[in-house]
Amino acid sequence: MKKKFFQTYLIAGGLCLLSAACTNLDETLYDKVNSSNFFHTKDDVYRSFLRTFEHGYWTVQGATYQMQENTGDQVMTANRQGHWYDGGTYYRLHYHTWTPLDNYTSDAWNNLYQGIAQANNSLEDLKGLDASKFSMSDAELKQLIAELRTMRCWYYLRLFDLYRNIELVTTFKGEIKGKEQASPKETFTFIETELKEAIPDLAAKGDEGTENFQGRWTKAGGGALLARLYLNAKVYIGEDHFNDCATICQDIINNKYGNYALAQRWDEPFDWNNDKSPETIFAFPGSFGRTHWQYDGGMYWWGAPYDAYKYFGFTDWGRMNPKYALQPGRDVDGNEYNFQLGKPFLKFAKYPDDVRLKLYKNLGNSTREGMFLFGYLVYNNGKDTVESDNGFKLYIRDQVGIFNHKVGDKLVSYGPGEVPSDKQSDMTHADQNSGVYLIKYPYYPTDDAHRIESDYAEVRLSEIYYALAECKFRAGDKATAATLLNAVRKRYYPAGSSSLYDAGGSTLTEQELLDEWGREFLGEGRRRTDLVRFGKFNSGSWWDKQPDGDDHTSIFPIGQNVMNVNTSPALKQNPGYN
């Protein structure tokens, strides 16, 4: 009897142990998948394809934005009585004294290369697919591959611009180690070749299937990136490619790559329906309910006083933040600074009939006027005025300093005409009245159907006009340059305004050209590149900024977090940062 028990027991147990179920350790996925079983439908192909686009939108803000804008002569993040000191990290951006320990030097690298890794992964996925199995044509798959290569070039171009000595990585799966840094020339050739190869396979605007081609690379988009590369070639590799730049710009303007046109209304390229604007060449699609990265803390949302949301009547998200503001054009006493660069608000005011100069105001029905916040921000039918976070009514001005003081128990701002005795004006000494705020993208009120709906315009036709104008200018053809610029500028001024450049281009100086780049693309994340190209980035002076000792800061150091993990092969730090 007992024996039988024992036997049964053993046999049952033995069977169990021998069966695979008792030793099977495969992992079961429930809410995730892996690459081997991901692709089932055409949608899946697009889901993988679009990953790097979705990520790319995110990379326009944060570290890269700070590095392009806070280092220039237009935007500042000053210490506003304790706010935004942050261990001096923004001082270092402003004074060009950053070190590899400042996180943005690592973050920009990682964020951009992440997008490249995603593009590489999708490229490897897509190249291995049989288009017919996903009811796609070979041409469609080819076009997607071309778009991914273009997207990758967009990342590489920015890395190239920021760090110059970068790795060229085109594979992802199974790779553990990085590559040796390529020479600038190699990188230049790589980007140029990639774009040239990709453009023929890209769709042109107006091709079949591009009616709703929001946030996707077209031939004109690829061409625009090539124009950016050529425009800065002198800086990148010491070779002049202005002619190449001019050629491609002219082709785009001539609608060789699809039909584009300059917007007639000044704010059209930034408005809620800017995806339909003929000026938009490439824009990341934003929406209130989904992503809208230019409206987040890493960019414009933190470019207004804390309580400005009340002024806009946009109450969905709570408070804004005065992290970013324009550098001042005047000292504490109200006198205009005498340096050439910077002074962004005064640069606009140079042409006083500029429609953009008005105080930003929501006009109802998804319309607005003005591009700046200054003075008292009065709302609620004049009953309320925007205050600082510690309770004084703001009087926003094109100056930096401490413009509030205690009257009795209360803090009060100096009003129009009142001048404080404290004359200090620098990065360490600002309050919330200091600096005009830029409102490029509209903040329509909470009850407006199109609030936070604008796409982020990464490439617009006006850039092609300006690039071509610069090429012409550099070639000595000031007249054509002036004409090109005026083609864009005419929307800012009344018809026949004297603010337009004279046809011969006699008023167009190099400084004026740089100023005009600054006006058109104020706060769009490219100022540093322009200053470098004009040779002003290291040698120029602007508010609270002396010329650098040398020009090693025209590129950034590779961040310490990146250097630390790149030990085999070891990355070489950029010159001047060791």
Next chain:
Amino acid sequence: MFFSAKNAESDAIARFPRYGHLSAAYQKRLKQIMRVSLLSFFVMSCSFQVLLAHTTKGQDMEDITVRLELKYEKLTTALKKLQKLTPFTYAYNKRALGNISDISLPEGTRTVKETLSLLLKGQPLVFEQIGSNIVISPLYVVRSDSAAARPDFVAVMQQYPIQGTVKSAKGEPLPGITITIKGTSTGTISDAYGRFKLNVSSDQQVTLEFSAIGFETQTVAVGERRELNIVMRDKAVGLNETVVVGYGTLNRREVTSAITHVSDKELLAVGGNNPLMSLQGKVAGLTISNPGTADPNSNPTIQLRGVSSRNAGLGPLIVVDGVPGANLENINQNDIASIDVLKDGAASAIYGTRGSNGVIMITTKKGGRGNGPQVTYNGYTTFDFPTRTLKSLSAEEFVKHDRGTDFGARTDWAKEISRDAAFAHKHSLSFSGGDARNNYRATVDYKNAQGVDIRSSRQEYGGRVSLNHTSKNELWNMGLVVAPRYFKRNDADYDVFNMALSLNPTQPVMDPEDPNRYFTVSGGEVFNPVERLKTELSGSEAKFLDLNATVKLNILPNLSSQITLGQTTRDYFDFFFRPSTSTYAIMNEGGQSSANRKYDKTDQKTFEWIGSYNLSKRRHSLKALAGYSYQYFQYSELYAENRNFTSDAFTYNNLGDGDYQQEEGRNGMSTTKNDSRLIAFFGRVNYSYNDKYLATASLRYEGSSKFGFNNKWGYFPAFSLGWRISSEEFMKNVTWVDELKLRGDYGVTGNQEFDNYKSLDLYSGYGYYPLNGPYLRVWGPSQNTNYNLRWEKAHNWNVGLDFVLFHSMLSGSINYYRRKQQDLLGNYNVPIPPNIQTQTYANVGSMRNSGLELQLNVAAIDKKDFSYNISFAGATNNNRFVSFSNDQYHGQAFIDVVGLPAPGSPGTAQRLQEGQRIGNFYMWKYAGVDDQGNFLVYDKSGKPIPSTQATNDDKRIVGNGLPRFTASLGNTFHYRKWDASLYFRGAFGYDIFNVHDFYYGLQSVQDNTNMLESAYGRNSHISGKNTLAFLNDYFLEKGDYVKLDVVTLGYTIQSKSKYFVSLRIYASTKNLATFTSFTGVDPEAYPVNGLYPGIFTDVNGNGRKAYYPSTTQLLFGVQLNF
């Protein structure tokens, strides 16, 4: 339980007829048998002491009469019949009696004694009443009852009598002591009054041996004496306790590895959420650290012998009644019978994969066996008073120093968010009963506890039912444990306390213009803490269920097989709600109410099958074990959120009502699920020679689904050796050594406690991107793949010495361990590109821990009325982070860790560096202040420089947050009905970063922000403007502390009334006094476990300011036995 006895017994009894002349070897063997069978019996009866206690009270077998008739019955059947008719329990070895049959008894009424005499007539057996038990044992011990001699059974030789008494050290008479004449089979047992009488032959060389379970065996040369008064010494408890090891139990003597056994009586009387808080400091090398002791929902972190891993789980494996991975929160402290802490590799290697952090074996109480039904009520009430709280400037001082706008109110924010005393009470009721074959125990408990903040609370009830059954043929044992628990918790918010420190105290709590609304506080990133606690709802409703069923088949007397099925389920239903009136919502969320709910479910299923075999031949004893284990873990979660509800009255109960998620592109819901498996084959052999030389070897072969497909399985071997020096011949005369054992062991343990799917090339869903109009969710790689992910392995060495000295007055053990962790699991920084994420989960690096542990117990005074016991546990820990690289990953030699939060960007506070101890504080070195009151620090050449000129190169290691030595000292007193204890605990040789002084202790804090009194006191010389968030060792202080931790006073009443048996009332305090030079909060609030000791960190290892105040707890309790 009967194994050892069974082995030899059948042949012994069968071969040797009564009065047979046994060889010396066999006599000894028989004695052993006798002892072992007694042991079996005693263990079944719970404890020897219980028996003694009942001896005088019980009924006598001479007084009880029984009417019985038998015809050709088996003896065992006869005894069973007798048992039914009498109040006695009959203890005998079934196998010894099993062959005796054809017993007949004429009908008649006789006393039990007479009946038994008739039943056993002619058999080689004797019987003896001990309490309510009647022991029937083989007749080599000759009965000599002082009350009435029974010639039938007494081996009468031509001899003279020796008589005397046997007493305990406390002077109490001891019944049931076995007295044998050395070298013969003759002997007796002492009676209820400790008296004995024995006839010895006229041989002058008579030597008597006195023995009993729980006492040291004494050998007395009789000489000329005719009267002997013997004092029996208790055997050190430690030597006889049953130690629970992986998949079995061992007698303390047999243990060859570092295991600390703590019985329920040694646990501390503290009120808390987690039963292990009662073990704090008790076990050398086991650090139980709870930064929120007074938070009724907090759980401590537990760490054994230093930090063991970078990222994989750091806590020991918890095994409850043999089920690994059980839920500590579902255990009522009153249900714990004992806790065994398996510290070294050899002990824990049988749990291989999860043994790297040690194993804590919890044995719960089971039904009484043969003791009859018992009911116990335990109840306590606690009051917690905040202690060592930080003081901010009062409103008056704030105004006086002109620190910001005076809003007119005078608010003590800390007081507004705290209770004067947090109140809690807990009640548990247990009832148990049954006999050796069938028994039960059930406990139900209820608890209601508050935290010291005005929101947190916990209400719970639970139960534990344990049933055991042995089949009639004793072939099967079955056990079932069911333990459900329900609770609702309202969570504390640790941020409110540092908010209270820094809020402008002239701001009112309520808005003066609308007293129904809270005041919108101003400052930096601030919120109104009173409002948060009073209007926001945050917590969980939870359900636990532990099930555990065991079936054991006793195939042969020494061969058994057992299957255990276990399931542990934890369900949490979290809730959160913030009303639309919230000033925070108005400022940050557009004045929308918000709510969410999260339901998550953790399920663990266990199947274990083990077989064990024992063999004793001559001096060899062998125990072998083999088994298979399958564990399945599953987690699933459902989450939903919404905002902007029609009414705040819905709170979190009507998520569908909100219109926030109706916006296109919003979703507000998610579900997730993942699972993993662990499969193991294991075996162990324990061998002992002559009870003197001991050896154990074990091997576990285990696989986990979490690893890379090539590396799923690992081997985890272990072996240990022990030498019981005290059993050697040469130690015979060293009378002050009762027990001395030297042991050493080596074992390999593993760690796989990390998230699932880490090795795979996972694609996860990210955001949305339009595809020709409609949005499509994009998918892409979510982690760097690592197909080589493999076991983290630790190589553990341990040598130890267990000792019992001076007649059990001093006992304890010393252990020295060394552990090297290899292939540390953790996120490792890797380059982007080509990787997609900055970190890969990989096996990189190694770490070493070593230390010395001392555990001592001194029975300083042990008298009948008064006893004083001292216990000491002390441990040192040496730690080295050996390496950060391996063949595949080459990294830097250090990582800077613990990034401190805003305001300012203070940077990182600690550095993990190759060749260094973890917990190194890496910052600038304070060199005083300059004329403006700004910091001066030493530069790398040792010269003082202004803080503004300090560079990263000037930073250095300025201290360490990991205690070098931890210790506890317990003192227990018993005086008649009183008992008292004083328990001290401390940690030494480490530094703490006073994070509150750093952020709030200087005058340079932002305007409108309050600060600690120290800003104008201790730190007033640091008055400069550029001092905020400048990280230097001025704020590093000695963390050393000694706590008078637990003081208990109790009084026990024994009752003869029918209403109750005994009552103990007691009062206890926890955290009564702290002796330390540290100026911040309770030094113990700073964690010492984990990778970043000595500083507050959040779950991601970033520094934090939030904390929960410590309290002094006052506890009143009652224990009532019915």
